[in-house]
Amino acid sequence: MLYKICFPLLFLVGLYFLLKSIGRTIALYSQNQLEVDATQVSFDLALPRAGTYEIATKRSQFAGLAPTDTPFEVVLKGTNQRLPVRPLTNLMNFKRVNMAGERITAVAEFTAPGAAEVELRSPQAHRFRPQDRLIIMPSTAGQGLGLILAIVLAGLATIGGFVASLIVLTRG
Numbered sequence: 001m002l003y004k005i006c007f008p009l010l011f012l013v014g015l016y017f018l019l020k021s022i023g024r025t026i027a028l029y030s031q032n033q034l035e036v037d038a039t040q041v042s043f044d045l046a047l048p049r050a051g052t053y054e055i056a057t058k059r060s061q062f063a064g065l066a067p068t069d070t071p072f073e074v075v076l077k078g079t080n081q082r083l084p085v086r087p088l089t090n091l092m093n094f095k096r097v098n099m100a101g102e103r104i105t106a107v108a109e110f111t112a113p114g115a116a117e118v119e120l121r122s123p124q125a126h127r128f129r130p131q132d133r134l135i136i137m138p139s140t141a142g143q144g145l146g147l148i149l150a151i152v153l154a155g156l157a158t159i160g161g162f163v164a165s166l167i168v169l170t171r172g
Helices: 003-030 143-171
Strands: 034-037 042-047 051-060 073-076 085-087 102-112 116-121 133-138
Touching: 003 143, 034 042
Parallel strands: none
Antiparallel strands: 034 133, 042 116, 051 102, 051 133, 073 116, 085 102
């Protein structure tokens, strides 16, 4: 009798957490993205809050790899204070691919002291192709892995609960 309640409940709880995890993953990677043309040498950005931001390159998967060793400079508008920009080493070639087939690779990060207007400078912008883009977004380091594991576990609970429910309920 207990199995007739537990397995359907496992299915429903797994489905709830699966949808919740997918929603959080979408929110994580679509939050406050600023996208600009990578061939520009300088452009102004408005950062909405304090925190660590990552600079990523975006290029079509079929157009080859975008340069990952390009230096960037971030200067606070008004005070002309330079913020330190740390290059990211991609030892295992971590990248994201969006639904349009574009490869997004994080190449650098910087920390903003608060909501501010900044100027992002790319002295070697000539290395980019005309269709290349730069994405500046809040850093997602470490959060994506946890959400992927949550999606896998919730998916297993959903499928397991569904299959076990069918087996228990059809046996009578």
